[in-house]
Amino acid sequence: MIRFSSLLFFLVSNSIFSILEIEILKGSDNLSKVAFVPFGLESGIEENYGSEISKNIENNMLLFGEFENLAVNEMLSYPSSENDFYYRDWKVLGVDYSLIGKVNSVNALGNLNISYSLFNINRRIKILEGEIVGSEDNIEGISKIISNRIYEEITGLRGIFDTKLAYVINSDAETYQMCISDIDGKNEQILFTSKAPIMSPDWSPDRKKIAYVSFENGLAEIFIQDLQSGERDSIQALGMTNSAPVWSPDGKSLALVVSFSGNPDIFLYSINNKRLIRLTNHYGIDTEPSWSPDSKKIIFTSDRSGSPQLYEINTKSKRKKRLTKDGNYNARGRYFPDGKSIFFVHGNDGNFQIATKKLSSRYIETLTSTSLDESPTISPNGNIIIYATKDGLNGYLGGITLDGKSRFSLPVKNGSVREPAWSPLLN
Amino acid sequence: MEPIGIFILAMICQVYSCAANVSDSVERMQYASVAGEEYLQEDKLETNLNDKVYFEFDKSTLDAEDKSLLEQYLPEIKKAKIVRLEGHCDERGTREYNLALGERRALEVRDFLVVKGVSGKKIRVVSFGEEKPLKSASNEKAWAENRRVEISLY
Numbered sequence: 001m002i003r004f005s006s007l008l009f010f011l012v013s014n015s016i017f018s019i020l021e022i023e024i025l026k027g028s029d030n031l032s033k034v035a036f037v038p039f040g041l042e043s044g045i046e047e048n049y050g051s052e053i054s055k056n057i058e059n060n061m062l063l064f065g066e067f068e069n070l071a072v073n074e075m076l077s078y079p080s081s082e083n084d085f086y087y088r089d090w091k092v093l094g095v096d097y098s099l100i101g102k103v104n105s106v107n108a109l110g111n112l113n114i115s116y117s118l119f120n121i122n123r124r125i126k127i128l129e130g131e132i133v134g135s136e137d138n139i140e141g142i143s144k145i146i147s148n149r150i151y152e153e154i155t156g157l158r159g160i161f162d163t164k165l166a167y168v169i170n171s172d173a174e175t176y177q178m179c180i181s182d183i184d185g186k187n188e189q190i191l192f193t194s195k196a197p198i199m200s201p202d203w204s205p206d207r208k209k210i211a212y213v214s215f216e217n218g219l220a221e222i223f224i225q226d227l228q229s230g231e232r233d234s235i236q237a238l239g240m241t242n243s244a245p246v247w248s249p250d251g252k253s254l255a256l257v258v259s260f261s262g263n264p265d266i267f268l269y270s271i272n273n274k275r276l277i278r279l280t281n282h283y284g285i286d287t288e289p290s291w292s293p294d295s296k297k298i299i300f301t302s303d304r305s306g307s308p309q310l311y312e313i314n315t316k317s318k319r320k321k322r323l324t325k326d327g328n329y330n331a332r333g334r335y336f337p338d339g340k341s342i343f344f345v346h347g348n349d350g351n352f353q354i355a356t357k358k359l360s361s362r363y364i365e366t367l368t369s370t371s372l373d374e375s376p377t378i379s380p381n382g383n384i385i386i387y388a389t390k391d392g393l394n395g396y397l398g399g400i401t402l403d404g405k406s407r408f409s410l411p412v413k414n415g416s417v418r419e420p421a422w423s424p425l426l427n
Numbered sequence: 428m429e430p431i432g433i434f435i436l437a438m439i440c441q442v443y444s445c446a447a448n449v450s451d452s453v454e455r456m457q458y459a460s461v462a463g464e465e466y467l468q469e470d471k472l473e474t475n476l477n478d479k480v481y482f483e484f485d486k487s488t489l490d491a492e493d494k495s496l497l498e499q500y501l502p503e504i505k506k507a508k509i510v511r512l513e514g515h516c517d518e519r520g521t522r523e524y525n526l527a528l529g530e531r532r533a534l535e536v537r538d539f540l541v542v543k544g545v546s547g548k549k550i551r552v553v554s555f556g557e558e559k560p561l562k563s564a565s566n567e568k569a570w571a572e573n574r575r576v577e578i579s580l581y
Binding site for chain 2: 197199200215218219220240241243244257259262264285287288301303307308329331332345347350352372374375390392393419
């Protein structure tokens, strides 16, 4: 049994190479324009933390192509306090929002005190005012907190700048890597390197562990890896193939697929007492489970009708309901964070694309236009989907905002990147 | 009335939970599958025959050609200690579904071999889904080569 819980080397490759970098492909013409005014400094502060912070915030806010910026050299003034702020300076430049701020002090422990204000230029009011204290070693973290607050104020959606992405990199036929990075591609960590395929990563709700499937022992096997210690544990089920693990919203169990004597069905696996409870029992293929946000239902793919279609099952009553009927390939469904819609892979005329559907409606809406799209994952605020696709021989990640304002891609520098999994928010 | 009501409720709960235990067929974790793959450390047996059978998209049925190929293979398969059947898919469709589909394909080959007198005990069925394509291009030719079951003898 020791064989299955070996401690692996936990490689950290901070800033050695940032593999993913977001490239905006298509922005909308009517994006809100934001001016990120370089933050001011109280006299006596030597390091120029001010511009570093406002530049970080600007990079964050522009990350997914949801906003347009005003270049610093086009600004007519550089206010750092409300007293010096004049709406007309921004109105004439077509700015919708202006962010100003100031580093007020740095104490002996290296803690910065920063204040900031966000103005709505069209309505001529200050809409947000904040103060934050943080270490000078954590400028990135401070910038993310401010970015989240102004994003929430402008969009009404939760900010996602401190979320992370898990993904699999396949750099050649013999090298597979399970990786995580910040959502902007920075601070990449390689959790596990293998000569055999790795697939299906999923974050625990507390973001401390990742479950995934590895073929390192010659067959599909589910592992749970602790991100702090790097320790890996195998979930040994009885079946031939164990796959598609997804954490329950309370983090206490996994929904997963076990194929006993060749018939894949959905099971619930309780992490504490290591028990399996059968959820589906059908001779067809049942796979790709995922929990509803209220954890009452599980969506899954089944070919029981003759082609892969999406179903949901109530985990208590075991009552099942078919969710898709149009087309002969609807698979790997996931619920939106509000539980009212689903997104999935829709096969249409030989093309496989990412689609959404309201549970209350029959209508399927296709979001992407490439032909080999798969593994969609949604931002915790429900506004952005990242998915895997392919261009020539290489796999890369694509992204789209659900308001249709932006499309972007996250190419990898060498090899293929696939199986993106967006982390939950840290409450 | 009340104590009786509670008693009845308790009885119902008990009956219900018993029923749930039976119908759910709660299975204890067992450590079996990976340990069974130790033969992979040994060398494969060499054979001159084509060691692959191919499939249609999203299908796992064997056609006459596949069956005659497997028939030619039978004497060698019967001599082997372990027969490993690895199911694979093309890249189209979703990864986890393809993992199940690859298993389906390998099982189809297993069932055929068992019918032809090969002992099911020495057959190992494994699926790699779309994870190990032979050809990485995205066209009909590459996809057709990737939808396969590979037969290895040990």
